[in-house]
Amino acid sequence: MNDDMIIVSREPIHPGEFLREEYMADLDLSVADLARRLGVTRQTVNDIVREKRGLSPDMCLRLGRLFGTTPQFWMNMQAKVDIWNSMALHADDIEAIEPMAVAL
Amino acid sequence: MNDDMIIVSREPIHPGEFLREEYMADLDLSVADLARRLGVTRQTVNDIVREKRGLSPDMCLRLGRLFGTTPQFWMNMQAKVDIWNSMALHADDIEAIEPMAVAL
DNA sequence: TCTTTTTGTAATGTGTAACGTTACATGATA
DNA sequence: TATCATGTAACGTTACACATTACAAAAAGA
Numbered sequence: 001m002n003d004d005m006i007i008v009s010r011e012p013i014h015p016g017e018f019l020r021e022e023y024m025a026d027l028d029l030s031v032a033d034l035a036r037r038l039g040v041t042r043q044t045v046n047d048i049v050r051e052k053r054g055l056s057p058d059m060c061l062r063l064g065r066l067f068g069t070t071p072q073f074w075m076n077m078q079a080k081v082d083i084w085n086s087m088a089l090h091a092d093d094i095e096a097i098e099p100m101a102v103a104l
Numbered sequence: 105m106n107d108d109m110i111i112v113s114r115e116p117i118h119p120g121e122f123l124r125e126e127y128m129a130d131l132d133l134s135v136a137d138l139a140r141r142l143g144v145t146r147q148t149v150n151d152i153v154r155e156k157r158g159l160s161p162d163m164c165l166r167l168g169r170l171f172g173t174t175p176q177f178w179m180n181m182q183a184k185v186d187i188w189n190s191m192a193l194h195a196d197d198i199e200a201i202e203p204m205a206v207a208l
Numbered sequence: 209t210c211t212t213t214t215t216g217t218a219a220t221g222t223g224t225a226a227c228g229t230t231a232c233a234t235g236a237t238a
Numbered sequence: 239t240a241t242c243a244t245g246t247a248a249c250g251t252t253a254c255a256c257a258t259t260a261c262a263a264a265a266a267g268a
Contacts, residue, residue: 021222023206027187027204027206028181030243030244030245031244031245031246032243032244032245035242037202037204038201038203039200039201040227040228041195041227041228041229042244042245042246043227043228043229043245043246043247044226044227046142046246047226047227047246050246053225053226053227054225054226056187056190056226056227057183057187057189057190058190058194058213058226058227059153059226060187060196061187061190061191061198062198062201065198065199065201065203066201066202066203066204067203067204067206068203068204068206071187072180072183072184072187075183075186075248076176076180078197079161079176079180079183080168080176082161082179083161083164083165083175083176085163086162086165087152087159087165090162090165093143093171094166094169096143097142097143097166097169097170098141098170099169099170099171099172100131100141100170100171100172102127102131102171103171120243122217128260134214134215134216135215135216135217136214136215136216144256145216145256145258146216146217147216147218147256147257147258148255148257149219149258150217151217151255151256154217155215157254157255157256158254158255160254160255162255162256163255164252
């Protein structure tokens with residue numbers, strides 16, 4: 001049971017939703033406000049918050065810097081939705097792969 | 105000190121290097137071999153192993169399936185190099201961001 | 209040895225996703 | 239009312255993962 005042993009059993013929360021509800025709401029930040037502080041366009045923040053866009057590594061760095069978290073925190077959150085979406089899309093191909101008997 | 109509290113102090117190892125040295129070497133897998141098992145092209149495996157390409161979520165799922173690890177394991181490894189590269193590229197812009205005094 | 213296959217890799221085209229720019233309707237403020 | 243800020247749609251650019259095609263070198267088989 002390592003750090004990465006997080007079994008995704010339900011749809012993970014989109015970073016945009018988290019950002020919107022946990023940070024912007026609590027800190028009373030508008031889209032324009034946050035964009036300004038992050039040094040990106042309103043469009044960029046808006047798309048993320050509307051869950052139309054994921055978090056790039058760059059954006060994770062910015063959010064980490066602004067809010068005093070690790071970039072990894074945001075990367076992990078994004079990774080979960082990426083894995084979830086990819087699994088929803090290619091589950092069949094993935095499960096067609098024969099697991100190897102491996103003893104490292 | 106959470107799971108994501110991994111301070112990146114030195115250049116992280118590329119998943120391709122890890123794959124090459126820890127798995128392919130030990131299990132005596134060729135590029136073509138691995139590609140076949142993963143259900144992707146030789147080109148795809150080759151580019152990853154030559155560190156010319158990163159791991160997509162899809163590829164992380166495949167590797168996890170084949171080797172019996174979590175997809176997250178590979179995602180985390182990739183995330184570290186993504187963050188590292190992005191930081192190397194935009195360090196100035198990131199540090200120009202004024203951290204907020206936040207008490208969640 | 210000659211032929212056939214397999215292997216690693218370069219080159220090319222495609223699809224997708226993050227991003228900035230521009231534009232605009234709505235709403236706040238002077 | 240006139241000005242300015244906000245949220246968001248539309249568009250073009252850029253980057254990247256991927257499959258396809260092509261090919262030289264090595265391996266395997268005749």
